[in-house]
Amino acid sequence: MKVLQIGDLTCKVGGSADENWQLLDRCKKKHWFFHLTDFPSCYVVLECEKEPSREDKYRCAEVCVENSKQKRSKQVKVDATLCANVVKSDEVGECEYKNEKKVKVIVVREVKASPAGGGEASSEDLPGHPQARPRDPTRGGACSVVGEHMTVRKHASLGCALVSLQDVEERNRLLAISEVLVGCVKVKLQPQVDKATGEEVPNDIFATWGRQVERDTPLPEEDLLRALERLCMVNLAGTEESAAASGPVVESAVVPVFAK
The missing domain is CATH 3.30.1360 (Gyrase A; domain 2)
Incomplete structure (x- = not known):
């Protein structure tokens, strides 16, 4: 598990399915959770007591992309939400959201090839999806x-x-x-x-x-x-x-x- 500093805050990155779940077990409801929208990825948790700044959210989104197979891709979407909105799925290392409307999407346009990352990002608040399928706990993962x-x-x-x-x-x-x-x-x-x-x-x-x-x-x-x-x-x-x-x-x- 990686531990990084995002400004004055601690950011933790899961390195495996088991570590992803460990992050969920240990995080607080006020912490923020990041995960690629369209692809499997590590979990990134930002430990904070209040909603982080736009810059801190962007950097966490970049960290999520940097530690995935999409690190050389452009326009990569990253989910961002409170840890309180995240629940474990039936499959180890997988998760779902309690309320999709509380999930914001950050678009990382490009992660530059440098130790500091330095990617460009923009936020995109997605509206509710009336056709989205609600979570069915009886269905399983x-x-x-x-x-x-x-x-x-x-x-x-x-x-x-x-x-x-x-x-x-x-x-x-x-x-x-x-x-x-x-x-x-x-x-x-x-x-x-x-x-x-x-x-x-x-x-x-x-x-x-x-x-x-x-x-x-x-x-x-x-x-x-x-x-x-x-x-x-x-x-x-x-x-x-x-x-x-x-x-x-x-x-x-x-x-x-x-x-x-």
């Missing part, structure tokens, strides 16, 4: 559906899913596509990385479309499974045709797009 080629385990609110395939080669073909449209939701496909070792999990894919998209347009896990299963069938058919025509398998460069 994740829902699983099983198909012919894979299992999709979707988180209830984070806008992401773990896709576990039976065949490693099929997993690699899906990763080569990198993006698929399911209905009106654009889903990015990335390698799933083991947090302990930092290595890719051979049969797994991390699918993400973002927390904000999930709030506004929830993507059912069944729809994601159906789209990926159809993509597997297209890949399989193309492989068989190539093998019959020329012997060696030649991968197609076509990127299919699926609608509901």
Whole structure:
């Protein structure tokens, strides 16, 4: 766990799922919580007795981005809210908000490559989302559906899913596509990385479309499974045709797009 100074205040950064939960266990209700809006990230907690200044919030948002895989990205959104508004999910290291309307979003435009960070940020107060799905404590942190080629385990609110395939080669073909449209939701496909070792999990894919998209347009896990299963069938058919025509398998460069 990292401990930093933001002005006169102490800022703590979780380095693992367990440390994220430790931060929630130890924080006070008046402390402030920061987490990437659309991607998994470390938890950042600013220990304060009153609402921090805009500058201190910005710096905490930058710290959150700097300690994530999005540190080289631009226009990264970071959630900011009181720790009193954060509750643990059923999955270790994951959380949800009691009231989405109390969450403010800070947009970190760019984190400069310097020890001090020095990123530029702007605040964006999001209005309430009437279509946002309320937290359902009976649902749990994740829902699983099983198909012919894979299992999709979707988180209830984070806008992401773990896709576990039976065949490693099929997993690699899906990763080569990198993006698929399911209905009106654009889903990015990335390698799933083991947090302990930092290595890719051979049969797994991390699918993400973002927390904000999930709030506004929830993507059912069944729809994601159906789209990926159809993509597997297209890949399989193309492989068989190539093998019959020329012997060696030649991968197609076509990127299919699926609608509901």
